[in-house]
Amino acid sequence: MSSSNRSLIALDFDGTMAVGGNPVASVVKLLECGLPRDVVRVVATGRSLASIRESWPEPWPLDYLIFSSGAGLYDCSSRRLCWKRHLKKSETEWGLRLLEAEAIDYMVHFPIPDNHRFFYRRFAGHPDFERRIERYHTYAVAGEGPIELPGELTQIIAIADEERISDKLLMSLSSHYSVIRSTSPLDGRSFWLELFSKGVDKGSGLALLCDRLKIDRKEVLAVGNDFNDLHMLRWAGSAAVVEGFPLSHAYRFHTFPPASEGGAASAVMEWLSSGKSRGTG
Structure with missing residues (x-):
């Protein structure tokens, strides 16, 4: 059980909240000022820390970055590495x-x-x-x-x-x-x-972070677009994909417009309005 009153959103980067390595403006605006204070903001990416910085310079409107598909966790507030799995x-x-x-x-x-x-x-x-x-x-x-x-x-x-x-x-x-x-x-x-290393993926990275923050998986929304997002989509209490997800025939995740049209922002807003998030502002 969660001992926290917080919830969490985890967004994939490339193809979900970014196009051609550039974050979509509507998603960035949502992360900056459109979320309740009790919602933890996470990006979960296959990119390395250096690669994400190259495309999207700090500071980021995020609390944590899960990078290299869960091999590393970065605290965006303190700018410190929390873990490395090799x-x-x-x-x-x-x-x-x-x-x-x-x-x-x-x-x-x-x-x-x-x-x-x-x-x-x-x-x-x-x-x-x-x-x-x-x-x-x-x-x-x-x-x-x-x-x-x-x-x-x-x-x-x-x-x-x-x-x-x-x-x-x-x-x-x-x-x-x-x-x-x-x-x-x-x-x-x-x-x-x-x-x-055995056990490393975005889903296990998200699980470790939620355990650290004492957030129940039922209070988590994951949004992705590709094969490497599947572990976190299946782990999270709520999951959504943007248009073009290659496994839509096998997994019936709620599908939103493509990244270029701000589909990730739409997924988060619908989740918030549905009351599945505990965040209250």
């Missing part, structure tokens, strides 16, 4: 051997807070893989020979055509990692497979 070096090396055996392009991200930096190894040279290296070339380190990994890492990203990821490979990876499918934020189409 892969061990041995865990990472095991997965890389599997990907290399299948000649799948991959990137390995440094530990938080430097996880905007990454090693990469190229096999097929998938177009979106090349696009990501070009965009973040300042932070990219090519792994032409054996890669000397640090003791902890944040995640592995494999970029390939979806048919290259066999069921056998997916089952092997799922036995060792939290495996999160996502759509590329660069071209909006390409298939990414993200590997984190």
